[in-house]
Amino acid sequence: MKKFGSKQLIPLAMALMGIVFAFIGFTQLGFWDKEPQPGFFPSIIAIVMVITSIAAFFQTLKEEDQPKYNKDELMVIAGGAAVIAGSFIVGMIPMIFLFVLFWLTVIEKGTPILHIVIIEAIVAVIVLGVFAGWLQVQFPWGLFENFM
Numbered sequence: 663m664k665k666f667g668s669k670q671l672i673p674l675a676m677a678l679m680g681i682v683f684a685f686i687g688f689t690q691l692g693f694w695d696k697e698p699q700p701g702f703f704p705s706i707i708a709i710v711m712v713i714t715s716i717a718a719f720f721q722t723l724k725e726e727d728q729p730k731y732n733k734d735e736l737m738v739i740a741g742g743a744a745v746i747a748g749s750f751i752v753g754m755i756p757m758i759f760l761f762v763l764f765w766l767t768v769i770e771k772g773t774p775i776l777h778i779v780i781i782e783a784i785v786a787v788i789v790l791g792v793f794a795g796w797l798q799v800q801f802p803w804g805l806f807e808n809f810m
Contacts (some may be wrong), residue, residue, distance in 0.1 A: 667728075673719035680711035691800070700798045741765070753804035758789055 684705050687693065691701025741761060748757040762785050766773045793799040 669722040669725065670719060673715045673722065677712050677715035680708045680715060684708035684712065698797060700800050703797045703799060749802050749804060751804050754801035755789060758785065
């Protein structure tokens with residue numbers, strides 16, 4: 663029998679997280695009532711997350727070697743954790759802009775300022791226009807929520 667390790671634990675944890683997000687999306691945020699409700703998009707993403715996590719779990723059962731984690735993979739995980747943690751402090755939308763700015767200036771060294779401005783504008787249109795405006799996703803506002 664295979665040894666149970668992080669390769670199996672991570673997909674199971676992600677599937678459990680997807681189930682929780684789908685439950686919240688369907689029950690608390692609403693899914694559909696003549697038009698998409700705020701829980702529409704998060705519920706769909708959560709369902710896809712559960713399906714892919716289950717597929718990833720069964721894929722890990724076929725692998726025999728020990729997991730090897732390199733620095734770049736861990737940086738992506740740390741970046742995601744920083745966005746989540748920062749969302750509770752400054753809010754999700756400002757944290758997304760700060761993350762993209764950090765990524766383009768520090769990680770992708772040498773990115774021209776004009777490219778950074780264009781990319782930040784595209785991110786703003788997508789986040790504010792599509793998610794906040796059209797799909798009405800309720801982003802956490804962090805400490806700014808107390809002032810609004």
